[in-house]
Amino acid sequence: MPQARALRADAVRNRKKILNAAREQITLHGPDVSTDEIAAAAGVAVGTLYRHFPTKTDLVAAVIGEYTNHVADDVEAARQRAAEGSRALDEITGFLTRVVEATATNHAVKAAARTLGAHPADTDAEARAGTALADLIRVGQRDGDIHSDVTVDDIYLLISTAPTDQPSAARTRWLTLVLTGLTTHSRITCA
Incomplete structure (x- = not known):
């Protein structure tokens, strides 16, 4: 089984920003908040969000x-x-x-x-x-x-x-x- 590669520092920061934004946006707007809104609140492109979280x-x-x-x-x-x-x-x-x-x-x-x-x-x-x-x-x-x-x-x-x-x-x-x-x-x- 191949070992998972460690995330780069910028990827770690982006993941944390996405998680923080998701928590905040879902709390503010409920479960129907879009991934586009979450990505925007995190300050990342939606593609970056999907690289970390495919769904x-x-x-x-x-x-x-x-x-x-x-x-x-x-x-x-x-x-x-x-x-x-x-x-x-x-x-x-x-x-x-x-x-x-x-x-x-x-x-x-x-x-x-x-x-x-x-x-x-x-x-x-x-x-x-x-x-x-x-x-x-x-x-x-x-x-x-x-x-x-x-x-x-x-x-x-x-x-x-x-x-x-x-x-x-x-x-x-x-x-x-x-x-x-x-x-x-x-x-x-x-x-």
Whole structure:
């Protein structure tokens, strides 16, 4: 199997500009934004865009892949903080808050992925996130803060049903209600 050739510095810059522009344009204009508009926003020719991403679905999948990697990095950092003495429940609360807020600002990207059928080809980030989240849940359960039957799938279900198209106050209220259901505490209030 031949080794992949490293991208030139200008190609790396162009790819990054295209991904940034795609994220921004899809968020601003929704999934129907054209590749011509994305290329123009990136400051590259549409041919350059297609050299990096042969289809719009490939481009959206790359944007979603970046986001998934960011989520995995976030939950791994939360797991590390819990290992260093932070309360797992606080880390899960922070993680849920960050993911819901980030998804609220990337709502159009999520819609574009559903519309175009884009899925990141690399599932490593999703596996990393799941492992770190499972570790956090176990620590929270061991500490007596999280119900013993809560799973990673439960957290993913909650995130997928978050009111990301609602105002911040509604998202905060949703988080308060969700955490009350996940925890052994009678009431959790999120600020």
